């Protein structure tokens with residue numbers, strides 16, 4: 001049976017979601033892409049082999065969203081606009097009776113803080129409405145190093161990791177290691193940051209220590225230091241020639257849009273989990289599961305680079321599961337993706353462009 005889906009946000013990730021959904025007409029029989037700027041939706045639509053609908057919508061505006069949802073009547077919304085729009089889109093889904101999927105948790109514009117509690121507070125409303133919200137369905141929720149504004153807000157904040165039942169605070173980029181990435185990528189510096197999946201994973205699983213690591217080149221960090229030192233990453237308004245401007249928003253205006261980076265991005269992404277613990281037989285176990293994605297291969301398939309691709313494919317998969325596997329993926333309420341049965345999701349990753357590899361390392365994480 002084929003279904004009707006509405007994708008909101010015609011950026012880098014939106015482009016991938018649209019391409020991947022369009023490749024599965026048996027599941028996604030009808031697709032609409034809506035964004036603030038309709039011309040961006042139209043140019044993505046023009047890349048596809050089958051027709052889709054497009055629309056302009058301001059996703060900050062609940063009545064406008066509700067009007068669109070009530071007229072198009074999708075079964076599910078895939079929200080790949082910005083994290084600032086999560087709550088308005090959830091409100092509109094509740095009012096129009098539509099399921100909801102996103103890839104990044106809500107972040108208020110005026111506080112450099114992203115947390116799940118705002119969205120978890122919708123639990124009862126979604127349950128009562130008999131609707132499902134699947135949160136965090138990208139590759140690594142929240143911080144995206146292709147969205148400069150969101151990435152800058154995160155990287156310049158203090159880090160935090162979970163250990164023995166409490167958060168341990170670090171200075172920005174204080175903990176650094178070199179990690180030997182597999183498949184010819186080689187050693188890169190990795191930095192311990194706070195990232196939103198730490199909040200949901202430590203709530204849903206009994207984990208002794210959970211840390212999130214991300215790589216940054218030395219040049220990126222140098223630029224970042226300068227921008228922070230001159231106040232360019234500030235999130236509060238400053239007066240410029242009598243006009244209020246928010247430095248980080250101005251900086252975003254100067255930087256390229258993530259969606260335009262595809263053609264020039266070369267190399268690979270490597271995203272994975274390094275897990276240590278005790279196996280079912282009480283023996284120590286070390287397990288590394290990861291995906292490698294080649295930016296240029298992603299671009300050939302979807303006109304987007306690897307970071308958008310690794311986010312857009314899981315969002316499509318979440319929608320595919322919600323629509324075709326209701327017993328497991330369409331229970332009423334608000335769910336982080338890791339709360340549901342991972343097996344069908346992991347199988348879909350292999351089938352739809354993000355195959356994963358696994359190893360059982362014999363040595364501890366370098367630097368431990």
Ligand code: NDP
Pocket residue numbers: 008009010011012013014034035036037038040057058059060079080081082083085103104136137138139140141142143144145146147150257258259307308310311
């Ligand atoms: P982009 O900036 O490329 O795209 C965002 C799109 O959202 C833009 O096209 C913009 O539309 C649209 N948009 C912004 N505000 C509104 C609004 N008020 N109403 C309607 N549309 C709006 O970002 P990405 O595609 O890189 O990221 C999309 C989402 O995916 C973000 O939430 C990001 O945090 C998340 N993400 C998650 C990752 C993960 O691994 N979980 C990794 C990467 C991203 P317009 O251009 O028309 O103004």
